Amino acid sequence: MKQLEAFELLTAFAEKHDALIVADIGSQSLWLKAVKDRVQNLYLSGPMGQASSVALGVAAAQKERLVIAACGDGALGMNMTSLATISYVAPKNLIVAVMDNGVYEFTKGLPTPTLGVKWAKVPGTFPGFKKTFAVDALDTISDPFGGPYFIHADIEPGPLPPGPGLPAVIAHDRFKNYLTGAAKTTASPQQC
């Protein structure tokens, strides 16, 4: 499966449940945006590996919404401790998906050390995660709010995604504005 197809499946699932998606830098943010630029998407164009942690914060702030972290395998490998934190906190409205192509796609396709990880077994090591689903089996998630769940997308390395991405402050503003109706730039009480 190509990463584009994995994001088509993830986006269809998200649209069905009106879910928010937080995507890692590089391939994940850009492929997600290429499939469909939803206001429910938060693109992280700066930090490597923070999608799972940012999504945990979003899930804590928006308990009525389903939240999906779309992580690269190299990125999640840099923030593996977040799996422990999420397992311990166990928010029912959070799903962590890993786009597993075995390479750092934006870094000349170098192999990722997470080739040493059995992603499907995440719930065995991090038991707060209730179950792992393959990305082509999202329809079998009968209770999306019964998580946290882990999604493994077994994808092949491919070409780089099309750009450009959304500028960081605009991504922030748009996401917050969608969720609260108040843009970041207008939230401050002015003392002129």
Added chain:
Amino acid sequence: MLNKILQSLYEADIRIVTGTPDGWIVPLIDALANDDRFQYIPAAREEECFGIASGAVMAGKKAMVMVQNSGFLNSVGCYATLCQKYQTPFVVLIAHRGGINDSNSYDPNKFRAFEAVTHGMNIFVHNARWEDLPAILPKAYARSIGAGEPTFVTVTEAPPT
């Protein structure tokens, strides 16, 4: 004093707090974790805290991070590429270990590195006494909104018993 800090956070609408323990902030962690008005998220590594708080505020809620100074040093890349780049406002309460009140051999290097890194990055840091935190923390949050960046508040002593 802990009750006053919690009341001040509550009145400032800061309900999501995430952190990684330091001995000086353990009483505050315990108080927050045992108070239903707050959601305390214990993170395995400090860098996660900066991601969690950024996610919470970009989703429309107010947040605070509590870590040791060395924990910020673990998080500098995330701070620069997420918190600064996305301009995420929240409060960062730092146990600034290794100063005049610390005699542990493993702390002074953290103090020096934190001072050097925050000065080098031109980060605003306000040092406060524990008893002043109820007044300072809401101001720190208001400043973070206005500045479009986290506001750092440090304590350089153990909390009064």
